[in-house]
Amino acid sequence: MEKTDRPALRIQDELCVGAGECVRAAPEIFDQHDEDGTVTLRRVTWDETFDEDVRHAVFVCPSGALTLGETGSQ
Amino acid sequence: MSAATLTAERFPPPRPAERPLGIPEDYRRMFAGARVPHVLLPSGRTAHLLGRYEDVRAVLTGPVSADGAHPGFPMVRAGTASTSNALSFFRMDGADHRRYRRLVAADFSVAQVARMRPRLERIVDELIDGMLAGDQPADLATMIALPLPTQVICHILGVPYTDRASFQQLSDTLTRGPEHGRESFLAAVMRLQAYVEKLAVAKRDEPGDDLLSALIENFDHDDSLDRRQLAAMVLLLLVAGHETTASMITLGALALIEHPHVAEAVRADPGVTPNVAEELLRYISIAQWVPRVATEEIVLGDTTIRAGEGLIALPLMANRDPDVFANPDALEPYRWNADRHLGFGFGPHQCLGVQLARMELQVVFEALACRLPGLRLAVPVGELALRQQSAMFGVESLPVTW
Ligand code: HEM
Ligand code: SF4
Numbered sequence: 001m002e003k004t005d006r007p008a009l010r011i012q013d014e015l016c017v018g019a020g021e022c023v024r025a026a027p028e029i030f031d032q033h034d035e036d037g038t039v040t041l042r043r044v045t046w047d048e049t050f051d052e053d054v055r056h057a058v059f060v061c062p063s064g065a066l067t068l069g070e071t072g073s074q
Numbered sequence: 075m076s077a078a079t080l081t082a083e084r085f086p087p088p089r090p091a092e093r094p095l096g097i098p099e100d101y102r103r104m105f106a107g108a109r110v111p112h113v114l115l116p117s118g119r120t121a122h123l124l125g126r127y128e129d130v131r132a133v134l135t136g137p138v139s140a141d142g143a144h145p146g147f148p149m150v151r152a153g154t155a156s157t158s159n160a161l162s163f164f165r166m167d168g169a170d171h172r173r174y175r176r177l178v179a180a181d182f183s184v185a186q187v188a189r190m191r192p193r194l195e196r197i198v199d200e201l202i203d204g205m206l207a208g209d210q211p212a213d214l215a216t217m218i219a220l221p222l223p224t225q226v227i228c229h230i231l232g233v234p235y236t237d238r239a240s241f242q243q244l245s246d247t248l249t250r251g252p253e254h255g256r257e258s259f260l261a262a263v264m265r266l267q268a269y270v271e272k273l274a275v276a277k278r279d280e281p282g283d284d285l286l287s288a289l290i291e292n293f294d295h296d297d298s299l300d301r302r303q304l305a306a307m308v309l310l311l312l313v314a315g316h317e318t319t320a321s322m323i324t325l326g327a328l329a330l331i332e333h334p335h336v337a338e339a340v341r342a343d344p345g346v347t348p349n350v351a352e353e354l355l356r357y358i359s360i361a362q363w364v365p366r367v368a369t370e371e372i373v374l375g376d377t378t379i380r381a382g383e384g385l386i387a388l389p390l391m392a393n394r395d396p397d398v399f400a401n402p403d404a405l406e407p408y409r410w411n412a413d414r415h416l417g418f419g420f421g422p423h424q425c426l427g428v429q430l431a432r433m434e435l436q437v438v439f440e441a442l443a444c445r446l447p448g449l450r451l452a453v454p455v456g457e458l459a460l461r462q463q464s465a466m467f468g469v470e471s472l473p474v475t476w
Pocket of ligand 1: 140163164165175223227310311312314315316318319322360361364365417418419420422423424425426427428430431
């Protein structure tokens with residue numbers, strides 16, 4: 001995928017506890033599985049207007065399932 | 075920590091007289107003296123107290139265990155039994171915790187809770203109608219605050235609301251202070267478990283479209299699940315789901331009464347209600363202690379916590395941390411970062427019911443502000459009976475007029 005200077009989102013769904021905080025923070029980006037409430041992505045790329053919401057989601061995610069990595073692809 | 079710094083403290087310290095929602099003076103003193111005060115608890119165990127926002131976040135996501143059976147676990151009250159066997163994944167760690175929690179997480183997802191909104195609005199409207207039709211003063215706790223979350227969690231689980239008297243009383247015994255003692259605590263656990271088991275038998279015969287029926291299905295088809303967890307999980311959801319929210323509604327109503335500008339902001343712009351609910355969760359922080367035991371060494375500034383030592387996170391203090399929340403002792407409807415509060419805890423055990431609780435609070439606070447603009451206390455605030463000794467802060471009753 002295309003390299004950008006925007007932070008890359010990393011998802012470790014094995015850590016997810018299904019709290020849904022990411023969905024609350026960035027409803028256009030995140031969703032939860034019907035089966036076990038764990039995180040899913042609504043889309044694999046997004047434009048810069050959503051970066052702020054994604055950062056917020058990472059901050060409020062309680063389990064450490066979401067982290068922002070080095071700059072790189074989305 | 076050296077023994078020299080260990081002080082015996084009243085824990086939890088009393089709230090300031092006349093200001094039930096204020097920070098205890100003892101906390102101000104303890105944290106003025108140390109970033110991580112080390113205290114002797116009424117139970118005889120010791121704990122490092124965490125009051126800084128960044129420390130609470132770091133520790134609750136760090137190398138800690140929630141297993142109450144651990145010898146270093148900072149049990150607060152003398153004579154209480156560990157809740158480890160009674161409350162399922164609340165006291166589990168790691169993969170076990172996630173496994174059992176994920177069996178029920180989807181029922182509390184953002185989407186699932188959004189679907190419940192019309193039902194919540196209807197219940198709140200009916201409860202307020204009921205209170206308005208009755209005598210003044212009325213007790214807001216029993217008229218509105220307790221019935222709302224109880225009806226909601228009963229509906230989700232498929233537990234008959236008509237059984238509420240018995241499980242409310244039992245769950246009260248589970249969550250309340252030392253006045254109950256170890257024997258009655260264990261007896262309450264047994265009775266609640268028996269109740270859930272009986273209900274499960276009925277559901278197996280006649281499954282419904284509810285969480286308990288779905289759970290039974292899971293347990294019946296997966297031998298690797300520990301059967302005892304079925305009753306324990308239902309117990310956890312019942313206990314965690316109603317008294318917490320009830321306390322938050324009652325104390326939230328008290329805060330709205332004491333800070334009229336907040337209810338005024340909601341009336342002027344109902345769109346601010348979600349932020350007001352977050353701000354009330356931050357300001358009130360009903361979770362009085364969140365206990366853990368360190369599983370590895372943790373270093374915070376010049377304090378070193380060794381593996382096996384007890385830790386208690388204090389959401390109330392973290393949520394008033396001036397480095398994160400400007401002017402923290404003010405209740406500000408438009409505070410930009412109110413939703414960063416730690417009132418639902420943090421880390422893997424963060425409240426499972428967080429989205430549900432939020433929705434309940436939003437609906438009820440908006441209705442209270444808009445339908446009861448003249449709400450006021452019927453007794454002096456100093457006369458309210460506070461639940462100081464409970465893991466969840468609360469008030470026994472809230473007599474109001476309107
Ligand atoms: C305003 C209302 C509520 C507040 C302030 C609240 C607060 C909390 C806090 C602070 C914790 C974390 C405890 C810890 O880490 O040791 C927690 C856990 C929990 N809460 Fe809530 N809660 C509320 C409502 C609810 C509701 C409505 C439910 C519905 C079922 C619920 C279910 C749970 C469960 C199951 C846990 C254990 C989660 C785990 O261990 O993974 N809570 N809650
Ligand atoms: S906020 Fe974190 S723990 Fe909660 S659902 Fe999203 S990824 Fe999972």
